[in-house]
Structures are given as structure tokens and as C-alpha cells.
Amino acid sequence: MSSSDDDMPLVKNGTNGVKSPDRVADTDTAMKDVQNVDPGVSIAMGPVDEKPELNGNVNGKRKSRGSLPKSGYKDASSSEDDEVPLNKRRRTSQQAKKVKKESDAEDSDVPLTARKPPKASAAQIGDSSDSDTPLTAKLVKEKKGIEKAAEKEAQKIRKKEKAATKRKPKAESESEDDAPLAKTKKPPVKKRATNGTKKEESDSDVPIKAKAKAQPKKTKAKATPAPKGKAKPKKEEATEQDVEAEDEEEEYRWWEDPSKGDGTIKWTTLEHNGVVFPPEYEPLPKDVKLVYDGIPVTLQKDAEEVATFYGSMLNSTVNVENPTFNKNFFQDFLTILDKTGHGKDAKGNVVKIKKFEKCDFVPIFNHFEAERARKKALSAAEKKAIKAEKEKVEAPYMYCMWDGRKQKVGNFRVEPPGLFRGRGEHPKTGRVKKRVMPEQITINIGKEAKIPEPPVGHQWKQVKHDQTGTWLAMWQENINSAFKYVMLAANSDIKGQSDYKKFEKARDLKKYIDRIRQDYKRDLRSEKMADRQRATAIYLIDELALRAGNEKGDDEADTVGCCSLKCQHLTLKPPNTVVFDFLGKDSIRYYDEVQVDPQVFKNLKIFKKAPKGPGDDIFDRLTTSALNKHLSSYMPGLTAKVFRTYNASWTMARLLKKMEQRDTIHEMIKAYNDANREVAILCNHKRTVPPSHASSVEKMSEKINGLRYQVWRTKMMMIDIDPKIKKKKGAEFFERPEDLTSEWVKKHQEALVAEQREKIRKKFEKENEKLLAEGEKEMKPKELEERYQVADDLAAKYAKENKTGKVEAEGKSPTVEKLEDSIDKLNQRIETMRVQLEDKEGNKEVALGTSKINYIDPRLTVVFCKKFNVPIERLFSKTLRDKFEWAIKSVDEGWEF
Structure with missing residues (x-):
């Protein structure tokens, strides 16, 4: 059979004797014997004794179907229906009734996220404090109730909105309430063709790569890169400027101002003083040098600076013992040495540096260690004076005037040069981060405002007056070619509004979640491969909290998400266990062994089928943009990532609702953390056990x-x-x-x-x-x-x-x-x-912070604190209290997600 099979409908019609992919995908554990198994609670990145064998061809080459050995999976049924297409089988057969009964049960009665726990030790996930039952075993029962409650809540909200719509004038109701709901109506079901002929106007079953070849390439507008997440700032005392700003400004409760919406214009007037550059490099003392092959060498200033990047961090064993880190550093170091003439010995002779193994950075490390010890030994008065001097220099940059209001600026310091470390197994770790010059920086400021003065002898790359942007300055770094932005601080009105809108969008999803789940469960058996792939992807995103994933360039880290999964990333274990093993966000390994819906298992088996090889896409008829476009038909602005926020917040809300008063604050905090841990496990927010x-x-x-x-x-x-x-x-x-x-x-x-x-x-x-x-x-x-x-x-x-x-x-x-x-x-x-x-x-082994900061609506934490008289300081640091000020001041204990 030729590769043209890919373009055929998923189920062939007529009596040509070709088996349906569902039949071919069935394992020797027949569907009649398969019970409705609850999908397992995910234990992401758990310990792996052996690397699982990859399904598919090892060499990655496609083979013709005729040359392939017969599948080791036996057909699920031995009945005479085997050779008959699905839509032509006898409806009265006992097998058909059995399958229909099971599918109906799967589509309606079994909550989507109820899953059986895989085998995992108590150490992996933590046991509950009040019994010997592992936490994951409890989650299965709890999730059933939580998802049932979600379905009832969605129906209740729509019923209430429908009743309110009837009481409104017709024009008003059409413009407001009915608009989003109308988008959720299912399109009329078209009758399937019975002649086996595929409609010419539809190309939904054509692989994405095939479409790209067949159609002329369209020029895409370059998307504006998203700002990178900032590292969590250290806890600092309030400065005099902080106090002045609080004294000068009346409290602005923007979350109560209905005029502040999603308008394109973000500001009318904007004034600021630009950015703070890191200090210039100070050369090493003359007696401190890099030693090459036993010879102390003098380096040109730029090369010496790069040598200090490595030499100063010899105590960071996780980096300097990483072969990739060392290789990347030395490649960049050689490039600079070639430009600057390498080094010179005491007599002025050129010393050509060629091998990393012959470089001795210990003298440089000892110098920096002595400097660190000297600074640490300074008296409290001296440290205080240095800090005061630094704050005095930075004071003009700490605040800006945004529409006449004084707002604190977040990361106004330009990142100093150094070595890129990255997270996880990043392929560019060790590369040299170059010094950012004023000529690389674009300033965004009001037309009437005074433009900040660049350092003497320099000029800005560009000055913009972009009122639709919330950034004050930007530049492009050299490692990943990512854009860095200077934004307002976390506790500013603008940043708060962004968080507020994110969580409000997740709240809106609860109106439509039951319909979305019903639709994708139905489409898991669709005759169109594109629809079936899309439904399977949504299942994985909703069920296992996978990120959607985007296409990566050749020079980027090989990280993937749901839509970009390759055959090599999945191993299938009959009857319905799937092993995921790939590099996820930030190059952190994602390992997960989980039981899925039997139909999802069969679909994944079909998607992996030869002639696909290990490097081929699982979802070759789906892209992230197409997936998000489909989701937006249910709710304006709905994308795959909203599911993570919704599932985390909705689950936390249900767990907090059942919580009862404990004797002490410590016990209440533990109860909160237990609920947070359940959310983190359900969302796969795992971490490796800290060394400490x-x-x-x-x-x-x-x-x-x-x-x-x-x-x-x-x-x-x-x-x-x-x-x-x-x-x-x-x-x-x-x-x-x-x-x-x-x-x-x-x-x-x-x-x-x-x-x-x-x-x-x-x-x-x-x-x-x-x-x-x-x-x-x-x-x-x-x-x-x-x-x-x-x-x-x-x-x-x-x-x-x-x-x-x-x-x-x-x-x-x-x-x-x-x-x-x-x-x-x-x-x-x-x-x-x-x-x-x-x-x-x-x-x-659970990252509570990720859930609490990014995915659980902060208002739920505020409700918990007010309901059980727990000081908010016990759960939110000063930084988070500033960031979520809007949440702390906007709700009482009766608020519901």
C-alpha cells in the first residue's frame, strides 16, 4: 500500500474489504474485555530505572506498508465484522451493542480527569498525613467529584444567563449574553458519503507538511517575541522612594474601574529615565593570570573578561563539570582569542591557546574568592554605606510617570555579560552572553517627554512612541536572539491587570468546559484523521496538563509540547498505558507513565503507525495555531494554555470548599499546602529533589x-x-x-x-x-x-x-x-x-510555587486566609503581596472562583 493512504478518510466506506484503523489498532485484549479504566494520576519526571524502548523504526526511515512485518497486536474481535467498515457493520450485533454501550459510558458518566494511579512509591508523591492511603489514590476519587461539579456548574451558569437574557430587551441580549454562547453551538452534522470518495474541498486529512509542499509559502509577519519571565527578586526592605510614592498617591483600585478594559492604547503620557548599565570591566591585578600549559599568560582586556566569567565560577560544579557547558564556553573563548591575538608570556612571546584541558583558571578563582571574602568581612556600617550609594545612583530609574501616575519599574538594570547557564539540558549552556551596548537598545517613551540621555559617546538604537506597548525599553540578546524588555514592576496597575485578565479568562472557561469535553470525546472516534488528532491533543492537554508546544528553529533547544510530540517521545504499553519521555519547557526532562482512555490509546497507536519513524510527528495534521483557532470557537480568546489555569484554580476551589477549621495556624497552612500539592501533581508541576x-x-x-x-x-x-x-x-x-x-x-x-x-x-x-x-x-x-x-x-x-x-x-x-x-x-x-x-x-518532589503563583487564582488564597484567619504573610511573600495586591483587596471570604 502506498503512502497515499495518508490522504484517505480515516474509515473507508463501501465493501472493499479494507479494515478500519480502529480495528487494526485494537490489541489482543479485546474491547469487549476492556473495562472503563480511570486514567491514572500523572507522576511526571519520576525515577526511571531503564530508558523505555521507543516504538517505531529505529533508523527513522519510512518503509512501504508491504515490506513491514505483521503487527504483534491481535485484532480485538474474531467476528466476521473484521473485514467490514465500521459504518457497514450489522447494528444488531452483540459486539456493536457492547462497544456502543462502553463508548456512551466513556463519553458521559466517567469524569474526564478521574484516573487510576500508576505504581509509585510514597516517597515520590508524599503520603497523606491522616491515613496510610497514598495521596494519588485519594486524588482519583476526588477528581471524579471535582469534574462532575464542573459539569453541573457550567450548566447552572448557562441556565442562569439564559434566564437573565430573556428578561433583557432583545437588542441588548443579542449583543451581550448570546454572542459568546452562540459560538458554542455545534454545526449541523453532515451525512457521510457512502461511496468512499473524499470531498475535494476538504484537505483536513492531509498532513501539515504535505500541505506546505503543495501550497506556495505565504510570507508571515514576524511575531513580536513574548517577554521572558523574570527571576523572583530577593526580599528587600521598602526604600524611601517606595514610601514617598505611597504617601503621594491616593490608592487607585483599577479592578473596580470598568473603563479600563482591553483597549489597544495602553497609555497617553509616559516619562522615564531609561536603564542602568552594568559597570565597566575592571582588569585583574597584574599578578593574577590565566595559566596555560603551566605558563602564566597575559590576555587582552576583552579576552581576560571572558576568562573571568569561567574562572569566577569554578565552585559551580553543576556547570563546570558539564561537558556541553565547557565545550560551548571554550568555542566562544577561542573566537575572542582569535580576534585579540591570544596571550603573551612574561617575555612578550605569543602563546597560542588551543586546548581547554591545558587552561588553569584556579588563580582567577582564588582572586574572586578573596574578593568575596573581603566584601563579606565588611562591617555593617560599610555595607550600609555601599547599599545607600547604590540606591542613590539607581533612584532616578526606579519609577516612571505613566498617565500622570508614579509607577515602579521592574527590571530597569541591563543584564551584565557572563556565561549563559540555562535550565535543564539546554544545548547552549556555557555560551558567552555579550555586553549590551546602548546602540542595541530601543527606548519607548511619550512624544512630549524628555528622551533619556545615553552614556557619553553612545546613542540609542531607536526611540519609539508605541502607546500600544507596555514596555519602556527593549533589546535583543545574543544567545537565543530573544528580546528582553524593561517592564513595570509586579505591583503596578498594568501588570496587575494582566494577571487579573488571565484568571478571569480561566473563570469564563467554566461556562463551556462541559461542552468542550463532550465534543472532543465524541471526536476521538471521528472518521477524519485531522479531527481525531485534534480531539486526542485536547484530551492530553486537558487531562495530563501538557503544554501545547510550538515549532522550534534548528538553533533552539529541542523542547516539545503536545502538538510537536514525535513518535520517539511515546511508548505504548497495552492495554492502555502511555509512557511520555521528552524535553519539556526550559529543557527539563518530562517523564510520565499514565493510563489513558482506551480510545486515546488506539488513536495514538494509529498516529504512530508505519511508515512513520521515530523522528516523525505524532500529530502531523495539527498545529498549535489550528488547535487554538478551534478552541476560540467555544469562547473568545480561549487557547490551550487556559486549560492549565482553569484546571488548577477549579480544583483548588473545590478542595478549599471542603476544608474545615483546624486547631492551629500551622495545621491550617499544612492543609492549604496539601491542597496545593494535589493541584501541583494534577498539573505535573514536579521537580527534582533539592540537593539540600x-x-x-x-x-x-x-x-x-x-x-x-x-x-x-x-x-x-x-x-x-x-x-x-x-x-x-x-x-x-x-x-x-x-x-x-x-x-x-x-x-x-x-x-x-x-x-x-x-x-x-x-x-x-x-x-x-x-x-x-x-x-x-x-x-x-x-x-x-x-x-x-x-x-x-x-x-x-x-x-x-x-x-x-x-x-x-x-x-x-x-x-x-x-x-x-x-x-x-x-x-x-x-x-x-x-x-x-x-x-x-x-x-x-512537588513544585508548589509554580501552581500558587502562576496557575491558582490568588483570590482563592486570599479567601482561604480570610475564612480561616490565617495571616496572608504566611502564604504570600512581600513580593507576591505586591504582585497580587488587587486580589487581596478585591475579595472577601464569600468570593467563589
Whole structure:
């Protein structure tokens, strides 16, 4: 059979004896034996013992169907219907009734996201604190209820809107309520042709690549690159400028202003002072040089700067031990060396640098380590003076005037040159990020405003007055040719409106989600390959939270999403398990083994069928733009990425609704984090276990044991005060916990003494700094030795306790009642820390921040805090409180997503 089969309808009509792809795709576990299996809860990027075998041809070459060996998958049915097309089979056959019954059940009664959990250890996903049931097992039941609730909610909203429409005048109702809903009406079902002939006007079954060859290429307008996400800023104290801005401006509650919509003009007047450039490079001291093949070499200034990029980060083993990082760095380093004449030895002879292995960057690293130590050793007063000087220089750039209102600017500093690190397995890691010059920067500012002065001797690339843009400056970096933008700060009106619109769009999706799911479930069995591929893609996006994915250029990272999946990225395990293995966003490996709907499994098998090879597209008749165009027919502005926000927020809303009041704030925070963790797992927001996790858990456990030891000491003090109390309470009450052995006690006591000495030393140094700042003489080292006596006394006290087995009562006028109160407080602290430890352990492989910041509507977190009297500061940092100020001030505890 020739490759022209690709252009035929998915199910052939007539009596030509050709099997339907559904029949061919059936496995030897017949459909009559396949139960409605709940798709599994995704465990993305879990541990992989062996790399799964890839389906398809290893060499990637297409073969003719005739030359291929017979499939190892047996036809699901042995009935005489095998050779008859689907639409010609006897409707009265028991098999047909069985299949129809099962498909109806799949399309209606089984919630889309209810899935059976794959085999995974408790360590992978964390167990629930209140039972031995793994979290994923609970998610299956909870998701069923959540998705059923979503369906009912959508129907309820439409019913309410329909009733409201009837009460409005006709013209008004048509222009408002009916407009979006009209788009959700299904087009009339066309009768299928029975002669096996494909309609000429439809090319939906032609692969995208084939269409591109057949049709002349259209020139596409270059899309404006999206601004890159900013790194999370460090926590900073409010500056004087912050306070001034708050004092000067009356609070502007833009979320209550209906006039601020999606208009194209974003501002009328705009004034700002441009950007801050990084300082010029300061050459190394003459005695610090790169050593090549044992010879210290002097480099030209630009080459030396690049050498310092690498030399200063030798302690970053994750980078300098990465072969790709080293290879890319040295390639760029050689390019600069070739331009600048390489290096020279002490006599002025040229030293040609050719091999990376002969380069010794340790002298450069030692220089930078000494500089870091010097800065760290500066007194508090000196550090404060340096910070004040920096803020003074940057003050004019921190704010702009946007339509007459003072707004804080976000990233007004131009990124300094260095080495690109990237995330995950980025192919360009180690490349040199060049210094950005004023000639590369475009300024966006109001026509009447004063244009910022570029550095002396330089000029701007261009000055624009683009009122539709929300950026103040932009330039193109050299690594990925991406555009960098200077934008307003996260807590500005404009950035807040962007977040607000994103979450409102996700709220709108709940009106249509049931219809979308019904339609794509139906289209999973469509006769048109293009429709079937589209339905399968939407299923994966909605069900497994896959990103849509876009086409990548040859020089970009080989990352993929749903629409750009290749055959090599999927392994099929009958009856309905799919293994995903590919590089996802930011070049982070995505590994997921999950059970899917049986029809989805059959579809993927059809899409992977030979002559396709490992490098061929799974969805060869689908593009991201075509998928989003289809979705927008249900709801204006609906795209694939809205599903992630909707699913996260809707799930969180349902979980919070069921939440009950707990005894302490710590328990409430844990309950919130448990719900957040469920959302993160459902959205595949996984992470690798941080390297510091084990030591962090160990420290926490040690603190808990320290408190338990203190409880035991306090009990022993009660005996010191009243020896008879041992008989009253029983000897068991006063026994030391078995795991707190004598050896452990001695080590713990030594640690307490060392901690005491460190506190004394730090206090001594701080007092000396204060004396020097006030112009007085500092204390002598003898004073410090005298202060250490407190720690020495503590050590002697512990030694005596270990020898006698008795603990003397401490404190002012100690009584048994006071000591019992102390024990109660210590036990409360222990319980709080145990809750925190359990929470930390459960979250070690789950990225809670991604869900909380980007996908869960922040108003849900605000509702939680107000409903259960939890301080918002416990869940949102200062940066997030600024970013989501609109959410904090706009809702009360009765608000619903």
C-alpha cells in the first residue's frame, strides 16, 4: 500500500474489504474485555530505572506498508465484522451493542480527569498525613467529584444567563449574553458519503507538511517575541522612594474601574529615565593570570573578561563539570582569542591557546574568592554605606510617570555579560552572553517627554512612541536572539491587570468546559484523521496538563509540547498505558507513565503507525495555531494554555470548599499546602529533589529531638523540686526516650555549648562594630574570653548531669506548676515542627510555587486566609503581596472562583 493512504478518510466506506484503523489498532485484549479504566494520576519526571524502548523504526526511515512485518497486536474481535467498515457493520450485533454501550459510558458518566494511579512509591508523591492511603489514590476519587461539579456548574451558569437574557430587551441580549454562547453551538452534522470518495474541498486529512509542499509559502509577519519571565527578586526592605510614592498617591483600585478594559492604547503620557548599565570591566591585578600549559599568560582586556566569567565560577560544579557547558564556553573563548591575538608570556612571546584541558583558571578563582571574602568581612556600617550609594545612583530609574501616575519599574538594570547557564539540558549552556551596548537598545517613551540621555559617546538604537506597548525599553540578546524588555514592576496597575485578565479568562472557561469535553470525546472516534488528532491533543492537554508546544528553529533547544510530540517521545504499553519521555519547557526532562482512555490509546497507536519513524510527528495534521483557532470557537480568546489555569484554580476551589477549621495556624497552612500539592501533581508541576533536602530534613529532625530532650530535662527538674512526684506520676513518665541514647545526648550537649560560644562571639563583634562607628575604642580579646565563661559553665553543668543522673531546677523561683507549663509549651513546639517536617517531606518532589503563583487564582488564597484567619504573610511573600495586591483587596471570604 502506498503512502497515499495518508490522504484517505480515516474509515473507508463501501465493501472493499479494507479494515478500519480502529480495528487494526485494537490489541489482543479485546474491547469487549476492556473495562472503563480511570486514567491514572500523572507522576511526571519520576525515577526511571531503564530508558523505555521507543516504538517505531529505529533508523527513522519510512518503509512501504508491504515490506513491514505483521503487527504483534491481535485484532480485538474474531467476528466476521473484521473485514467490514465500521459504518457497514450489522447494528444488531452483540459486539456493536457492547462497544456502543462502553463508548456512551466513556463519553458521559466517567469524569474526564478521574484516573487510576500508576505504581509509585510514597516517597515520590508524599503520603497523606491522616491515613496510610497514598495521596494519588485519594486524588482519583476526588477528581471524579471535582469534574462532575464542573459539569453541573457550567450548566447552572448557562441556565442562569439564559434566564437573565430573556428578561433583557432583545437588542441588548443579542449583543451581550448570546454572542459568546452562540459560538458554542455545534454545526449541523453532515451525512457521510457512502461511496468512499473524499470531498475535494476538504484537505483536513492531509498532513501539515504535505500541505506546505503543495501550497506556495505565504510570507508571515514576524511575531513580536513574548517577554521572558523574570527571576523572583530577593526580599528587600521598602526604600524611601517606595514610601514617598505611597504617601503621594491616593490608592487607585483599577479592578473596580470598568473603563479600563482591553483597549489597544495602553497609555497617553509616559516619562522615564531609561536603564542602568552594568559597570565597566575592571582588569585583574597584574599578578593574577590565566595559566596555560603551566605558563602564566597575559590576555587582552576583552579576552581576560571572558576568562573571568569561567574562572569566577569554578565552585559551580553543576556547570563546570558539564561537558556541553565547557565545550560551548571554550568555542566562544577561542573566537575572542582569535580576534585579540591570544596571550603573551612574561617575555612578550605569543602563546597560542588551543586546548581547554591545558587552561588553569584556579588563580582567577582564588582572586574572586578573596574578593568575596573581603566584601563579606565588611562591617555593617560599610555595607550600609555601599547599599545607600547604590540606591542613590539607581533612584532616578526606579519609577516612571505613566498617565500622570508614579509607577515602579521592574527590571530597569541591563543584564551584565557572563556565561549563559540555562535550565535543564539546554544545548547552549556555557555560551558567552555579550555586553549590551546602548546602540542595541530601543527606548519607548511619550512624544512630549524628555528622551533619556545615553552614556557619553553612545546613542540609542531607536526611540519609539508605541502607546500600544507596555514596555519602556527593549533589546535583543545574543544567545537565543530573544528580546528582553524593561517592564513595570509586579505591583503596578498594568501588570496587575494582566494577571487579573488571565484568571478571569480561566473563570469564563467554566461556562463551556462541559461542552468542550463532550465534543472532543465524541471526536476521538471521528472518521477524519485531522479531527481525531485534534480531539486526542485536547484530551492530553486537558487531562495530563501538557503544554501545547510550538515549532522550534534548528538553533533552539529541542523542547516539545503536545502538538510537536514525535513518535520517539511515546511508548505504548497495552492495554492502555502511555509512557511520555521528552524535553519539556526550559529543557527539563518530562517523564510520565499514565493510563489513558482506551480510545486515546488506539488513536495514538494509529498516529504512530508505519511508515512513520521515530523522528516523525505524532500529530502531523495539527498545529498549535489550528488547535487554538478551534478552541476560540467555544469562547473568545480561549487557547490551550487556559486549560492549565482553569484546571488548577477549579480544583483548588473545590478542595478549599471542603476544608474545615483546624486547631492551629500551622495545621491550617499544612492543609492549604496539601491542597496545593494535589493541584501541583494534577498539573505535573514536579521537580527534582533539592540537593539540600536531606540535610534540611536532618536539621529539622535534630531540632525536634533537641526539644524532646529538653522536655525530659524539665521532667527531671520536677523530681529535683518534689522527689515524691515520681511516685505520683509513675516512673514511665520520667523515662528518657529510647532513641535519645547517652551517646546522642553527649553530642547534643556539645552542639549546645558550641552554639552558645558562637552567640557570644557574634554579639561581641557586633558591639565592637558599634563602638568603632561611634568613635570609641573597641573591646579587647580578653573581654571575649571572659564572656566565654558562660559556655564553659554550661559544659560543666552537662558533665555533672551525665555523671549523677540528676538535673537541677533552672529559672527564677521554679515550681512544679511552672515546669508543667513549660512542658506543655515545648510539646506544642514539637507538634508544630512535626507538622512542618511532614509538609516539607511531602513537598520534596512537588513544585508548589509554580501552581500558587502562576496557575491558582490568588483570590482563592486570599479567601482561604480570610475564612480561616490565617495571616496572608504566611502564604504570600512581600513580593507576591505586591504582585497580587488587587486580589487581596478585591475579595472577601464569600468570593467563589
